Amino acid sequence: MLDAMMKTKLFAWVDRRLGLESIIKSQLTEYPAPKNLNWMWVFGAIAMTVLVLQIVTGIFLAMYYKPSAMLTEGGFSLAFDSVERIMRDVNFGWLIRYTHAVGASMFFLVVYIHMGRGMYYGSYKEPRELIWIIGVVILLIMQGAAFFGYLLPWGQMSFWGATVITNLFGAIPVLGDLIGQLLMGGFSVGDPTLNRFFSLHYLLPLLLVAIVGGHIHALHTVHSNNPDGIDLDQSDPKNIVTFHPYVTMKDAFAVSAFMILYMYIVFFNPQMGGYFIEVDNYMPANSLQTPAHIVPVWYLTPWYTILRSFEDKLLGIVAMGASLAILFVYPFLDRSKVRSARYRPMYRGMLILFFIDVIVLGYCGHSEPTATLKVVGQIATFYYFLFFIALPFLPKVEKTKPLPEGV
């Protein structure tokens, strides 16, 4: 069908002016993908799908949403009222909003798995360092977008979550107060905060699209890694399949399977027991009443634990910043010549423990703080950094297994 299309006069007209055929060939029908990619390689395509869904649903939500903290009857606000109007009166508004709200959690879930795959098979290593680094930028922008978006319903957790996070900036020496005030548009979270967060929440995902473009461009320059982490001659047909139709079909199947889970949550359990939409956010923002415990949504809790692990507020912020910043230098900290954890027994053990560690960090950040949990969180924080700091020394002690010749 593609060939037939390429022969039409219209296509030829466009092709001569846009070079479509060469793009289709180089990026799809002749773009090589290692044929031994396993199912862990489908999460990039799934993440793209969720991003598109978030943008499409977001555009429709913005048609009805009102970013105003102006009080309405019963202690609610125009913003809260407009969200409830979407849920109750707008045709299929509930579907669009639940898809968007659940989509935020699904996006992080998929991206975390996608990152975990990169870490396990060494996809961040030479020559793919920039793919990883651009990916970390994507993660940071996602976290920002999610944080800004969470304020918009103007519920209790929206308000208090934003208050806690913006107050953090106050602990930064010299510039702290200024940054806090710039973010909030005043001296506390209020109507101006809501307006600028809405603006930024709309801006960041559009930036994200451009940066995802860079992520994919970098990938298509150096081509995909593979589960063995070996250099493959990707011009040799016995090592590869073409992206289309092989990988596109595999991704289509994976996206469809993922949609079963996603839509199951949207239709049958959209609050996910308070993990995806928190209980406190069904109450309108009230600056005079602090919720019993202020918790960020699950995908931010690992970093929240790192923040809370230090008595000193500034130290906590520095640690949280460092825990994200260290991801940028991860490709350079790891000095092993072997990429895949399949052939790196010590790295494999450390990495699996790291994954467990991040889950423990997330758990600690989501629970009410207790003395024991605090210690657990501190141990987990310690290991989080230890993992990265140990990497440069690992090749000195690690005996890697022999690599296979080909696929």
Added chain:
Amino acid sequence: MKFNTILLSLAAVLMMLTSQVALASGGSSVALKHANIDVTDREQLLRGLIVFTDICMGCHSAKYVTFKGLMDYPELGISREMADELRGEKPLMSGLITDLSPEDATESYGKVPPDLSLIVPGRRGGADYVYSLLTGYAHDPEGKVPEGNYNLYFPGHSTAMPDPLGWLDHEPEDEAEIIQQANDVTAFLAFISDPHQNERRTMGKYVIGFLILLTLVLFLLKKEIWKDVH
């Protein structure tokens, strides 16, 4: 090999620590009673509506539910006559707003009663919590909280809401009726918190069914396309 054993045992210790903590923190709250509700049961929802308008609406509003909505939601579908009777002087598009002014409420109870439109998802425990609260009035074992304000399930036990269904010191023969009223109004509140929930669940079955079929077709197609790759 040995290195991995150390790591694994470290992981096990971390996991055990966390689960211990989980058990310890989970045991502190009172176990809730189970609400016997069915948000698709029109009879129960209509009985709950009456409890709501007769009792709750004395102090509470549900501003996101309009009288018109009570007519339009297929689960309720009340008649125009009934809507007119319920709304009195209020317009049809008005929310279920109490006649008690915030000032009078503050004077009588010390605070403004919360809007009940989103009370079920807005409380930990959801419908079970609302039902438990309504049937949770008791005498304060320490005698500190005034009679009628002590509730087993309210955080801190001292609620500003006076026993709405008359649970405290009720006659044994009234118990079944109060339990029914509590369940009915809980069902109504659960329904209005998300009035499209039944539509959502019904539609969800078709959506998931379609996606399973689509996934199956795509799986077969993937298999067919990949069959020559070894």
